[in-house]
Amino acid sequence: MSTMNISLPDTLKSFVDEQVNKRGYGTSSEYVRELIRKDQDRQQLRSLLLAGAATAPASTADASYFEALRERVRNTTNGTSKA
Template sequence: MSTMNVSLPEAMKKWVEQQSATGRYSNASDYIRDLIRRDQEKNAQIARLQALVTEGIESGAGSRSMSDLKELALERTRQKQK
């Protein structure tokens, strides 16, 4: 594993130390790695959503009405809840 030194303002350093002290993380590095992992996941989700938006825009205008789309969305939601 590589090492990286990071300079933090005192308030941020205390925050990291407090998060480590909760017991959820074994040390400051563990906490920082978790933050980076979550940021990577968030950016991947944003990229997926952007790709879907782009796909929708590039597909052109649809033929369904807004009420048809709303009903379809509600039906899919009901099916997922079963």
């Protein structure tokens, strides 16, 4: 594992220390790693959303489309998934 040192103003250092204590992290490094993972996830989700937005719709999202979705959810919820 690599090491990275960062400098923080006292107010940010206090905030990090507070979060470590409140949220049960063992160290400030664990907290920062979690923040970085969440940012990676956010960026991946953003990329997927942008890719989806750039894709032409496969079908029209009309009343029958949403009714079919509701039916799939009902079937899945009742344990009778037809997938």
